[in-house]
Amino acid sequence: MIRKYFQAQNSITIISIRFCSAAIQSKPKLSYYHRIEGEPFKYNTIGELLQNAAEKYGEKVSLVTYSEKKRISFAETFEKADCLASSLMNIGLKRGDRVAIWSPNYEFWYISMMAIARAGLVCVTLNPAYTINELNYCLEKVGIKAVIAPEVFRTQKYFDMLTQSLKKEASSKILLEHIIIYGNQKLPGAFNFDDLIKSSSENDKRKINELQASISPDSGAMIQFTSGTTGKPKATLLSHFGMVNNSYFIGLRNGFHKKDYKLCIPLPLFHVGGCIISLLGSLHHGRTLVFPAPHFDGEAMLRSIVDENCNFFAGTPTFCVDLLAKQKLLNLPLPEIEMACLGGADLSPQIVKDLTEVLKVKRITSVYGMTETSSAVFQTLPEDNNQSVEEYVGVVGNNVEAKVIDKKGNLVPFGQPGELCIRSKVNMIKYWNEPEKTKETLGEDGWLKTGDQFILNENGYGKICGRLKDMIIRGGENIFPKEIEDFLNTHGNILESQVIGVPDKRMGEEVCALFRLKDQTKLLTQEDIKNFCQGTLAHFKIPRYTIIVSEFPKTPSGKIQKSRFGKFFKNQLDNLK
Incomplete structure (x- = not known):
């Protein structure tokens, strides 16, 4: 009896252990990924x-400004x-x-x-x-x-x-x-x-x-302005350390250390893509930069690629749309373009197809990042094929931690959407003179909340599936509606305004203003709004479309629900397409 009792107990024990093991194995893995690879950080200014x-690199050409006809070593x-x-x-x-x-x-x-x-x-x-x-x-x-x-x-x-x-x-x-x-x-x-x-x-x-x-490499090196939910730009302070290291590791993934690329850069230098990825990235590896024109100019870019024999270019999908249209018109004899590094918006399958067929680009790489992370913290790997950029923004950057959380701050399982957070030495120091906003974005634990709804896979690849904030991305420019709304509301005949982004094939998104009028007999046209905004708002913030409405969908507490605009104003928005 005693022997049978212990045998039974052992049997039960074994079953319990197996049950617990199965439970542990079935528990979903949570969205946290830390990529440690390659070289350690550099402690340089x-x-x-x-x-x-x-x-x-001495007398090797550092920069060619094509429009200025200048070369400097x-x-x-x-x-x-x-x-x-x-x-x-x-x-x-x-x-x-x-x-x-x-x-x-x-x-x-x-x-x-x-x-x-x-x-x-x-x-x-x-x-x-x-x-x-x-x-x-x-x-x-x-x-x-x-x-x-x-x-x-x-x-x-x-x-x-x-x-x-x-x-x-x-x-x-x-x-x-x-x-x-x-x-x-x-x-x-x-x-x-x-x-x-x-x-x-x-x-x-x-x-x-x-x-x-x-x-000190840890000291502030640069301030870039990025819009916030208050509508007023926040001043993001970046360190020497973050800028030097991010540019170095991005360059490694682009293969700057292996091939003598000549980089055609139409990106504006006041953005992290221009001054960190491109400018600083070229210094690490002694690569020549070519600025086609002071501003983006598709024809100047194509001609600079031909005349300077560039085999690499960086840009945004919007730039690519214009570049492809210009090449189809001019049909210039382009050299072999080894790589195009693109970011700032999602890449469509059509753009990827056209880049490979029209511009003969051999490899397309995508990047994802923000001003607060000193540019890219996700990027495709050298072995990735061109089709991967259609679905993913890349894999977590070198020496970067990424996690995806729910509204309570808990990790979500891999493959489920939530807010992307980044922890790395490349993160910003702070928002200048805004300690409360800094705390909202950058926690004491070092995790930076991006505000982007994101899906992280177990292999470290990720994709954006929406934005938690109302930010509009127009041709790579980040625009926050409240700044525009606050200004439109100063118009004598606007009672209430709301600004949203609407899909656009060329720009990715365009700015659309919806507003209620004080005097319904005095209509406002898009041209009226354009004239009102000129001289106060930068040109990329001026609404491309305007819609007059009688009311906005609201919650029981009286808050406007932008999430319902697509359904509420479907007919008006469909007419914009």
């Missing part, structure tokens, strides 16, 4: 990166950067001061960014399309001491707007002290860019070289 590139870039860096300090700028570059893509943009880093200053990148109101907001927000800009570009009169900002009443918070203008003319109240470079002495440059040892 941007200034050290430039100096290393100059010493290693790595050694010349280093020389000019230190001349400008010393001159910036000679006019009274001190370590940590904020210096803005407000310009389209020119050679002086590249030199200025390097000089600001070598001087231990903080580079502030401003969208060249900003109006004076947007400029003044940025000047006050981070206390910009100096701005480097061209005198004019197209309809943008940079010098005139900067002069107006200097003349603002003493009660304003604007601290702008110096205007530095790139151009042939010498303008009153402004330094000439070339004159500053020429004014530097050998002793001045020696001081800049000695300064490098005291600049």
Whole structure:
């Protein structure tokens, strides 16, 4: 009896153990992925990166500005950067001061960014399309001491707007002290860019070289403005460390260390894609950059690829749509293009097909990231085929942790949607002078909430399935509706406005404004809205479409439900297609 009892007990025990094991095995694996591969992080500043590139690559061409017909070597870039860096300090700028570059893509943009880093200053990148109101907001927000800009570009009169900002009443918070203008003319109240470079002495440059040892890689290197849910742009402070390392590892995945790519870069330099992925990425591996034009120009890009024999280009899907249309028209004899690195919006199967057939691109790689993560934190791998970019934004970046959480902050199983969070040394330091917003986005545990609804797979590949916020992505530009709504609501005949993104084949999304009128007898056309916005909102924020409505769908508590707009305004929205 005793033996049978123990046999029974053992049998029960064994069954229990097997049951628990099965339960453990059936438990879904949760969406957390940490990719550790390759080399460790580099503890360098941007200034050290430039100096290393100059010493290693010397007279090799660093940059070609196709429209300006200029070429500059790595050694010349280093020389000019230190001349400008010393001159910036000679006019009274001190370590940590904020210096803005407000310009389209020119050679002086590249030199200025390097000089600001070598001087231990903080580079502030401003969208060249900003109006004076947007400029003044940025000047006050981070206390910009100096701005480097061209005198004019197209309809943008940079010098005139900067002069107006200097003349603002003493009660304003604007601290702008110096205007530095790139151009042939010498303008009153402004330094000439070339004159500053020429004014530097050998002793001045020696001081800049000695300064490098005291600049910490952990210190702030750049501020980029990114819109927030309040409608006002947030100033994102990025470190030397984050920018140097992210650009290095992205370059490795692109194969910059294996092949002597010549990079055609139409991306605006005030974005992380232009100044981090492209500009800094080229310095690590000694690759030549080609800027086709100050702004995106499909024909200039194609001709620069042909004339400079470029075998790599970076851009957005919107750029590709225009580039493909232009090539179909011109049919230029393009060289073999080894790779196209694309980000900023989803890639459609048609774009992938056309890139391989029309432009003969051999490999397409996609990236996903944001300003707050110093650019890309997901990227396709070298062995991935072109079709993978149609479904995934890539795999988690080197030395990056990713997780996907639900509304309560708990991990969701792999393959299920939730909010993507990133933890890495490449994350931003903070939002400038906004501790509460910093805490909302970047927790004390180091996890940064992206605000994107995302699916993470067990193999580390991910895809975006929506946005938790209302952000509109128009041709790679991030636009938040509240800023536009707040301005539209100042119109004398607009009672209430809501702004949404609507699908667009070329831009990915276009801005659409829906509004209720105070006086129904006085209709507002799209042209009326365009005229009202010009001069206050940057051109990419001005609504492409307008719809007059009688009411908005609301919750019982009175909150407007944008999630119901598609169904509520289906007929009006369908007419836009």
